Amino acid sequence: MTTGHTKILAIGRNEEIMTVMQRLLNAPEDWSGQAVTTDEAAYEALQAGAYDIILLCAGITAEEETALRERLSALAPAAIITRHYGGGSGLLRNEILFLLEKK
Amino acid sequence: MFQQMKRTMAKTILHKAATRGHAAHGWLDSHHSFSFAGYYNPDRMSFGALRVLNDDIVAGGRGFDTHPHDNMEIISIPLEGDLEHKDNLGNKIIIKQGDIQVMSTGTGVFHSEYNANPDRPAKFLQIWVFPNQLNVQPRYDQITPDLTQKNQLHQVLSPYPDDAGTWIYQAAWFNLGRFDKDFATTYHIQKPGNGVYAFVIKGRFDINGQELAARDGFGIWDTDSISLTALESDAEILLMDVPLKP
Numbered sequence: 530m531t532t533g534h535t536k537i538l539a540i541g542r543n544e545e546i547m548t549v550m551q552r553l554l555n556a557p558e559d560w561s562g563q564a565v566t567t568d569e570a571a572y573e574a575l576q577a578g579a580y581d582i583i584l585l586c587a588g589i590t591a592e593e594e595t596a597l598r599e600r601l602s603a604l605a606p607a608a609i610i611t612r613h614y615g616g617g618s619g620l621l622r623n624e625i626l627f628l629l630e631k632k
Numbered sequence: 633m634f635q636q637m638k639r640t641m642a643k644t645i646l647h648k649a650a651t652r653g654h655a656a657h658g659w660l661d662s663h664h665s666f667s668f669a670g671y672y673n674p675d676r677m678s679f680g681a682l683r684v685l686n687d688d689i690v691a692g693g694r695g696f697d698t699h700p701h702d703n704m705e706i707i708s709i710p711l712e713g714d715l716e717h718k719d720n721l722g723n724k725i726i727i728k729q730g731d732i733q734v735m736s737t738g739t740g741v742f743h744s745e746y747n748a749n750p751d752r753p754a755k756f757l758q759i760w761v762f763p764n765q766l767n768v769q770p771r772y773d774q775i776t777p778d779l780t781q782k783n784q785l786h787q788v789l790s791p792y793p794d795d796a797g798t799w800i801y802q803a804a805w806f807n808l809g810r811f812d813k814d815f816a817t818t819y820h821i822q823k824p825g826n827g828v829y830a831f832v833i834k835g836r837f838d839i840n841g842q843e844l845a846a847r848d849g850f851g852i853w854d855t856d857s858i859s860l861t862a863l864e865s866d867a868e869i870l871l872m873d874v875p876l877k878p
Binding site: 541543546549587588616622 | 699
């Protein structure tokens with residue numbers, strides 16, 4: 530299991546939910562993160578710094594996901610890229626722990 | 633002979649009530665059958681598409697402030713008391729014992745759930761199922777199924793708007809039943825690749841030879857049907873027939 534600080538990037542289309550995600554990603558002491566609503570903002574974030582986990586949130590279509598995963602993998606080959614379900618409330622903490630344990 | 637073989641091949645997982653995660657927040661006392669919030673158990677992340685089964689008690693007048701969800705089918709089943717639901721779809725409604733509430737959260741919903749009574753707790757099951765379609769237009773539904781007939785399973789949820797009960801975006805079927813002691817029945821799994829997660833609401837049951845007490849959970853898969861016998865009068869059970877691979 531990975532320990533230490535975890536950096537998380539979340540990409541979704543619902544601005545209000547991503548505002549909540551921004552707060553949730555930066556609430557635990559051992560996490561920091563950024564929540565963005567456009568692919569371009571995600572690419573800029575990855576060019577500016579490394580992330581351990583990339584969450585694909587609501588609003589991203591299956592077609593967009595394919596292209597997005599390809600580009601994200603190229604920019605951040607070590608990052609775990611996964612779909613996030615639920616909107617943050619309730620599941621985010623243990624979903625991240627599960628991913629880190631599997632890493 | 634074939635049925636016997638099918639039964640012996642069934643796979644099962646038992647979650648005794650006392651092994652569930654527990655959160656006591658004062659206003660909320662919750663038991664989690666699967667990992668949720670501060671409860672993390674990597675061996676209990678889901679039963680297929682069934683991701684959350686919370687057994688919640690909300691203190692009088694208290695509740696969940698407005699918060700978001702997306703891409704999740706959320707089913708609430710009040711067991712005692714009343715909840716006041718509000719959401720950004722414009723719904724403001726009371727959910728009472730005997731109702732089934734469904735939210736397909738899709739592209740995103742903000743909602744709150746409060747105990748509508750200031751002087752007594754509200755008890756309800758909060759169930760989350762992974763959807764089979766992403767980014768659907770959010771929808772809210774609430775039904776009051778007729779559950780008065782004892783000794784039979786009542787379908788309260790399915791994938792189909794024109795079938796009994798309410799519906800969600802998933803190949804899932806939920807059945808509720810209240811039984812007399814020693815009444816036995818068989819439940820046939822609705823779709824190949826599905827399994828059943830049985831949750832005992834009240835009393836005791838025997839399912840395929842496994843004795844279950846109140847609030848025990850029992851997952852069964854790789855079988856076509858399950859055999860269920862009530863071991864007490866007025867025993868109540870919820871069967872959740874869900875895809876094993878969401």
